[in-house]
Amino acid sequence: MIDLTITGGVDAAIRAHGEETYPHECCGALVGRNGSVTAIVALPNTTEEGPRRRFLVRPVDYRAAERRASELGGDLIGFYHSHPDHPARPSQYDLDHAWPTFAYVIVAVASARAGDMTVWFLKDDRSSFEEGTLHHGENSHPDTAAAVHGQARRG
Amino acid sequence: MAKILIPTPLRPYTDKLDAVDASGATVGELLADLTRKHSGLKAHLFNEQGKLRSFVNIYVNDEDIRYLQKEQTPVATGDTVSIIPSVAGGAPTVAEKGSDIGTLPALTNDEVKRYSRHLIMPEVGVDGQRRLKAAKVLCIGAGGLGSPVAMYLAAAGVGTIGLVDFDVVDFSNLQRQILHATPDVGLPKLTSAKNKLQALNPEIEIRTHEVALSSQNALDLFRPYDVIVDGTDNFPTRYLVNDACVLLGKPNAYGSIFRFEGQASVFATKDGPCYRCLYPEPPPPGLVPSCAEGGVLGVLPGLIGIVQATETMKLIMGIGEPLIGRFLIYDALRMRFRELKLRKDPDCPVCGTHPTVTKLIDYEQFCGITPAAPEPSHVNNATELTSVELKQRLDRGDKLTIVDVREPNELQINRIAGSVHIPLGDIPKRYNELDPDAEYVMQCKSGVRSAKAADFLRSVGFKRVLNLKGGILDWIDKVDPTQPKY
Numbered sequence: 001m002i003d004l005t006i007t008g009g010v011d012a013a014i015r016a017h018g019e020e021t022y023p024h025e026c027c028g029a030l031v032g033r034n035g036s037v038t039a040i041v042a043l044p045n046t047t048e049e050g051p052r053r054r055f056l057v058r059p060v061d062y063r064a065a066e067r068r069a070s071e072l073g074g075d076l077i078g079f080y081h082s083h084p085d086h087p088a089r090p091s092q093y094d095l096d097h098a099w100p101t102f103a104y105v106i107v108a109v110a111s112a113r114a115g116d117m118t119v120w121f122l123k124d125d126r127s128s129f130e131e132g133t134l135h136h137g138e139n140s141h142p143d144t145a146a147a148v149h150g151q152a153r154r155g
Numbered sequence: 156m157a158k159i160l161i162p163t164p165l166r167p168y169t170d171k172l173d174a175v176d177a178s179g180a181t182v183g184e185l186l187a188d189l190t191r192k193h194s195g196l197k198a199h200l201f202n203e204q205g206k207l208r209s210f211v212n213i214y215v216n217d218e219d220i221r222y223l224q225k226e227q228t229p230v231a232t233g234d235t236v237s238i239i240p241s242v243a244g245g246a247p248t249v250a251e252k253g254s255d256i257g258t259l260p261a262l263t264n265d266e267v268k269r270y271s272r273h274l275i276m277p278e279v280g281v282d283g284q285r286r287l288k289a290a291k292v293l294c295i296g297a298g299g300l301g302s303p304v305a306m307y308l309a310a311a312g313v314g315t316i317g318l319v320d321f322d323v324v325d326f327s328n329l330q331r332q333i334l335h336a337t338p339d340v341g342l343p344k345l346t347s348a349k350n351k352l353q354a355l356n357p358e359i360e361i362r363t364h365e366v367a368l369s370s371q372n373a374l375d376l377f378r379p380y381d382v383i384v385d386g387t388d389n390f391p392t393r394y395l396v397n398d399a400c401v402l403l404g405k406p407n408a409y410g411s412i413f414r415f416e417g418q419a420s421v422f423a424t425k426d427g428p429c430y431r432c433l434y435p436e437p438p439p440p441g442l443v444p445s446c447a448e449g450g451v452l453g454v455l456p457g458l459i460g461i462v463q464a465t466e467t468m469k470l471i472m473g474i475g476e477p478l479i480g481r482f483l484i485y486d487a488l489r490m491r492f493r494e495l496k497l498r499k500d501p502d503c504p505v506c507g508t509h510p511t512v513t514k515l516i517d518y519e520q521f522c523g524i525t526p527a528a529p530e531p532s533h534v535n536n537a538t539e540l541t542s543v544e545l546k547q548r549l550d551r552g553d554k555l556t557i558v559d560v561r562e563p564n565e566l567q568i569n570r571i572a573g574s575v576h577i578p579l580g581d582i583p584k585r586y587n588e589l590d591p592d593a594e595y596v597m598q599c600k601s602g603v604r605s606a607k608a609a610d611f612l613r614s615v616g617f618k619r620v621l622n623l624k625g626g627i628l629d630w631i632d633k634v635d636p637t638q639p640k641y
Contacts, residue, residue: 023476025245047243048277050474054245059212059219062240066163076163079242085426086246094244097210099164100199104244110426126198 002130004078004103004119005036005137014107015114017042018082022112024051029065030078030103036137037103039072040080041065054093055081078103078119085109088116090129098122103132157230159189160237168195182213183226185236200238212239259285260314266358270312283472284312290471293317293380295368295396297348299446299456300386300410300463302334307464309352309359313471316352317362317380320344327641331453368392370515373399382467384408386460388445390437391518397422397430398515401506408467410459413444415452415487417459420478420497421466423506427479432500437522448603452487459485538609539622542630545596555594557623560608569627569638571598579604582611594619600641601626 006014010030017026017040028042043065047056057065057079069076079102083089088108090098098104104120120129156178161169169175170193177192179185186207190197202208213220214237220228230236262270262284273279273287292313294301297320308316322344324335332344339347345363352361364376368387373395377383383405385396393411400407400423407422409430423429462483469475482495505512540548548555557574559566566576577585579599589595595612597605602625609622623630631638 027242027244047245049245049280049282050278050472052475053473055243057240057242059214059239059241062162062242079244081244083246091244091246097243099162099210099240099242101164101167102242124195 002121002132003035003135004105004132005135006105007038007137010037010040011117011136013040013042014080014105014117018084018107018109018114019112021045021051021082022109023084025053025055025082025084027055027057027079027081029057029062029069029076030080030105031065031069031072031074032077033074035077035103037077037105038074041068052084078105080105080107082107082109082114085111088118090120094120095122095126095129098126098129100124100126104129105134156232157185157234157236159185160235162238162240164240165196165199165238168199169193180229181224181226182215182220182228182230182236185230186213186226210241210243212241213237214239259289261285262288263358266312269356269358273311278474279472283474286472287312287468288314290382291315291317291380292382292384292467292471293319293377294384294386295319295392296386296388297332297334297344298322298328298386298388299331299412299451300460301348301384302332303457303460304384304386304408304410304464304467305348305352306334306355307461308467309356309361311464311468312356313359313468315360315362315380317364317376318345318348319364319366319368319376320348321365321367331451331456333457368395370395370518373515374403377403377405380405382406382408382470384410384463384467386410386456386463388447390443391522391524393430394437394521395515395518398505398512401429401431402514406470408463408470410456410463412451412455412459413446414449415455417455417462417485417487419459419462419466419483419485420481421470424477424479426499428497428499429503429506431505432503433482433497435500435504440523448600455485455487458487538620539624540596541624542633545623545630546634553594555596556589557596557598558589558605558608559627560597560599560605561627565600565641568641569631571627571630571635574598577608579608582608586612586615586617589617591615591617592619594621596621596623598623598630599626601628 017028025045027045028040030037031039031041043057043061045051045055046058047054066076083106086108088106090106100122105117107117108115117134119132119134121132123130156176158174159177160174161172166173177185177188179188200207200211215228215230216234262281267274270284273284274281290313292308294305297318305316305318324339324342324344324347326340328335329337334351335347343365345365349361349363366372377399383396383400385393385407387393387396397407406424409422410419466478469477480497482497484493501508504510557571559574559576560579562578597609597620599605602622605626606622609620612620628640631640
């Protein structure tokens with residue numbers, strides 16, 4: 001489980017979300033199955049520690065994302081967030097707060113432009129992250145990700 | 156016996172089950188039973204101290220146990236207990252420097268009280284205050300800009316503040332340098348500054364460096380600090396501070412003031428421009444007057460210094476939008492702020508892609524200021540005279556005219572009796588009021604402007620023009636101490 005496949009629509013939607021919230025961090029859930037992300041659910045960043053450097057998904061939003069994932073016929077398989085003006089590498093804070101098995105996608109957004117995108121998985125002993133490989137797969141429903149994105153924002 | 160709902164990321168540790176049964180009368184007992192049965196869960200639910208991790212939320216029948224009795228919350232048979240993740244993360248802040256937030260110093264109860272107005276703002280909070288406490292900031296200069304910078308940073312709880320200065324408090328400082336008070340006149344500025352700052356906040360460390368900043372000591376002085384605040388009043392030091400910051404990769408919270416105008420920016424961050432991207436070359440010596448020559452509105456350094464202090468705190472806490480790549484210009488008379496965009500110059504000699512300045516240089520020479528060579532006495536006699544010599548010649552009844560080239564408002568402060576007044580700027584159009592064959596002594600405040608006036612008169616054919624060395628200040632020191640100095 002060290003590979004993650006994302007569709008072009010998902011890729012574009014994560015980047016767009018990161019650019020939209022710049023200079024603050026964006027965050028959202030990854031929906032899919034078997035190491036493949038088919039949709040995202042954009043979530044509000046509820047951190048109280050300054051959204052330029054932190055994000056927080058509350059339990060209530062986690063549950064909403066879970067419900068949305070099953071409505072979309074997938075599982076919650078991870079989360080994405082942006083690093084404004086910072087490389088797409090996990091911080092110590094990311095490590096301290098990571099859940100096992102989830103895919104953590106990070107997109108670097110420099111001066112409002114999305115750049116590198118990487119994916120990381122927590123090691124079982126919590127000592128560090130292991131970098132995964134992002135594959136770009138077929139986009140069967142080009143509008144799906146964007147549509148989900150928009151819908152979640154309204155909610 | 157109660158049912159525990161397991162979230163997706165933890166199911167690999169419960170044989171892929173989304174719900175498991177565990178026994179216990181409280182949440183704590185239930186979780187202990189759960190981790191006994193599924194030992195892989197333990198590291199993800201509990202930290203090294205055996206406490207539930209902050210991002211693990213436990214609900215009993217949809218109630219967060221934080222609002223019940225925490226781990227002592229009773230659980231009845233048939234209750235449903237859910238483990239629900241919150242998901243958090245983020246980019247490292249400047250102050251983190253790769254270090255774990257856990258290594259930051261804790262706040263004492265006194266500090267919590269002192270900084271409570273910070274702590275209740277989520278953007279600062281306990282973590283932000285701990286970052287301030289861990290931070291080390293060096294102020295170059297404990298004068299006009301250094302005063303508000305150091306006072307506000309001390310009040311805000313920056314844990315270590317370094318001050319570089321070697322001056323002594325003078326009466327003329329008190330109009331703006333609020334670190335120093337009337338009884339401090341004559342004391343080293345660092346002594347006066349340390350007293351004030353430590354009285355304001357005894358919790359922090361004040362380090363004093365009573366040296367003239369130089370190419371020899373700058374790198375070693377700067378190295379232990381996180382942010383450098385440039386409050387200098389001259390170009391050689393300004394370039395020195397900039398280059399040392401670039402070479403060490405330390406942000407430079409820059410400010411400068413003159414008369415009614417101030418400037419501020421943050422230079423020398425990794426991706427931002429530096430002072431040399433803005434001004435690759437210093438102005439010719441003497442073109443830009445200093446505050447001592449041109450004056451400065453007393454409150455001006457207050458405003459600019461507080462911009463520098465604000466930027467310093469933001470850099471430390473990693474919040475807000477830093478003044479990087481932006482150049483703030485403030486006009487006190489019109490009460491207007493302007494902002495210029497600055498770009499990093501790829502050809503910058505110090506922070507560009509192929510830097511030519513890779514170590515500190517001789518900044519006096521770079522700025523065209525050469526140390527005053529011992530002046531041969533015969534040359535001295537030909538172009539200058541001292542105030543004592545002038546007094547002797549006046550007493551002797553020599554026929555000479557003193558031309559005061561200062562601005563009219565300066566003459567209201569003091570004046571050598573009998574002098575003629577032509578401001579420096581008017582000399583080129585008014586020199587014909589003077590006689591090219593008569594003898595003149597040119598005079599200003601300290602001898603710089605009058606030397607220019609003397610040069611000009613000689614260039615248009617005046618034969619006997621002398622400059623009063625040290626200006627009216629020297630005259631008051633040596634000849635007429637009854638007059639006020641400025």
